[in-house]
Each structure stands twice: as C-alpha cells, then as structure tokens.
Amino acid sequence: MQQALLLADEAARVGEVPVGAVVLDGQGRVLSMARNHVEEYHDASAHAELLAMRQAAHRCGTVRLEDCTLVVTLEPCPMCAAAVTHFRLQRVIYGAYDPKGGAVDHGPRLFARSSCLHRPEEIISGVREREAAAQLRHFFRGLRHRRD
Amino acid sequence: MQQALLLADEAARVGEVPVGAVVLDGQGRVLSMARNHVEEYHDASAHAELLAMRQAAHRCGTVRLEDCTLVVTLEPCPMCAAAVTHFRLQRVIYGAYDPKGGAVDHGPRLFARSSCLHRPEEIISGVREREAAAQLRHFFRGLRHRRD
Numbered sequence: 630m631q632q633a634l635l636l637a638d639e640a641a642r643v644g645e646v647p648v649g650a651v652v653l654d655g656q657g658r659v660l661s662m663a664r665n666h667v668e669e670y671h672d673a674s675a676h677a678e679l680l681a682m683r684q685a686a687h688r689c690g691t692v693r694l695e696d697c698t699l700v701v702t703l704e705p706c707p708m709c710a711a712a713v714t715h716f717r718l719q720r721v722i723y724g725a726y727d728p729k730g731g732a733v734d735h736g737p738r739l740f741a742r743s744s745c746l747h748r749p750e751e752i753i754s755g756v757r758e759r760e761a762a763a764q765l766r767h768f769f770r771g772l773r774h775r776r777d
Numbered sequence: 778m779q780q781a782l783l784l785a786d787e788a789a790r791v792g793e794v795p796v797g798a799v800v801l802d803g804q805g806r807v808l809s810m811a812r813n814h815v816e817e818y819h820d821a822s823a824h825a826e827l828l829a830m831r832q833a834a835h836r837c838g839t840v841r842l843e844d845c846t847l848v849v850t851l852e853p854c855p856m857c858a859a860a861v862t863h864f865r866l867q868r869v870i871y872g873a874y875d876p877k878g879g880a881v882d883h884g885p886r887l888f889a890r891s892s893c894l895h896r897p898e899e900i901i902s903g904v905r906e907r908e909a910a911a912q913l914r915h916f917f918r919g920l921r922h923r924r925d
Contacts, residue, residue, distance in 0.1 A: 668840065671839055671840055672831050672834055673830075673834065673840045673860065673864045674822075674827060674863060679822060683822055687819055687820065690819055691819055692815055692816065692820070692821045693821070706863075707855050707858070707859035707880075707885070708856050708860050711859065711880075712821065712856050715821035715856060716822070729894075730892070730894070732855075732859075736892045737855070737885035742884065742885060744877060744878070744884045746877075
C-alpha cells in the first residue's frame, strides 16, 4: 500500500485524480504498478487498477491473474471491480472507501451479487484509509480553489 | 449494427468471443470499430466496446464522448457499462441480451442506479438481437464440441 500511495501522490502532482495501484503475484512479488492516467492518455478507462491489471496480465502472458492480489488506494468503481472479476484476482486490498463511486462495499456491490462469475477470495477494505482519503480530499479541495 | 456484426464474426474466426462494437459521432460518422481481443492481447479487459470507446476518445483527443453513440452486438457487462458512464456517451444501442453477464437491462442495471454519475440519454436494446445471439450460440456450441 505504501507504493500505491506514492503512485497516487505522483498522479496528483500531474493533475490526475490521486489513485495508485499495485498487482502482486502469489509470492508477494510486484508484477505491475500504475497510477491514474485518464487525462494524459485521453482515456476515461485509464484508472490505476485497470492499468495495473492489464500490465500484470501482459507481463505474465495470461488473461488470468488467479493467485494475484490487487492493492489500490481507493475502492474500485464498477468498471474496475468488474475487471477484477474478468482477470480473476484472488485478493483485493483497498484504502479509501468511496460511498458515491465504489462498487465493492457500496453501490452495486458487484462481488456480492449472485450473478458475479468470480469473486476474490479475500477483500480487505480501509487499509491506510485515512492517508488515502486525505490525498483525495486535498486534491479535490485544490481543484475547487483553482475554479473559484 | 451491420458493421458490428461483421466484427463479431471476425472475432469468432480467430477464437475470440464474437462481440463487435462501433462508436459513432454526433453526425453518425464512424469514429472507431473494434472486436474482442481478450485472448490475443492477454487482456481480460479487451472487450470490443471498451476498445472502441478508448480508440474513439484517443482519436478525438478527449476523455469525453458526449455526443457519441456506442453500437455493440451484446449487452455490455458491468465493466463496459461503467466505462460508458466514464466516457459519457449519449446513446447505447446493443444487440443480444445477456441475462447472466449484462449490466444494462440485467444484473446490477448500472444506468438505473441513483449513484450512476452519467447515464446515456437513450438506450436501444435488442437491435438485430436474433443474429447477434445466434453468433454467440454458434460460437459456444463449437467450443463445447471441441471440448467433448
């Protein structure tokens, strides 16, 4: 999570929403790291965790990340939570809760649905939540100030 | 939809789940076309519609496809439906219904949720549904035969 928080901080410095993500293999080795790239890539799907999962799968030469863990600073949105299902990750660890946009413990709660084809064996929520939430609060407060 | 069906057919011929997608601009001009590339790219997120939206945004140099239409042969899954929200498309037209994996008219029905930050103004479901569904049925029947 420390690495993911540093990536989120890097995102904020270039004007991207501060979210960072890391994918670890079954032995806890880092397979990929990414931060938000939505504005730079002109790609609304370039969320940190989706980029990290894509990179990890590309590196492993497989579509399935079956023994892997996603660590991300913010509760995944429906797009990224559904991608966790498609990539079949074993574990998700996230930082800040997202009552408005999250889809793990809020909103559609995708993994809890009977229609979910693959849910992670383990989900750990709220890890270093205060730091992750503070990054986001600070970023959006700065945006509002620039707008006023 | 004709073009999307042809792309889906192309996908099936190379062993990908037959789904094709096209993004049109506000004047009805084609901005991007894509088919499933999950196996070839080792990318479980390489669904036709997500690829098409990413390409269209890249081509337009913007994150938002605000006056655009997504045409896709299969009801979008939660990942792709949420991406429609992130890319802010105006209209979604899809072919076959997907009661198990769909997220527009089935499952989490993402656009109908109060938490949805952007829902398309218009959703047209079931366009050339029989052809699109037949492509998928034929593909999965073939897979089962090869497995038996």
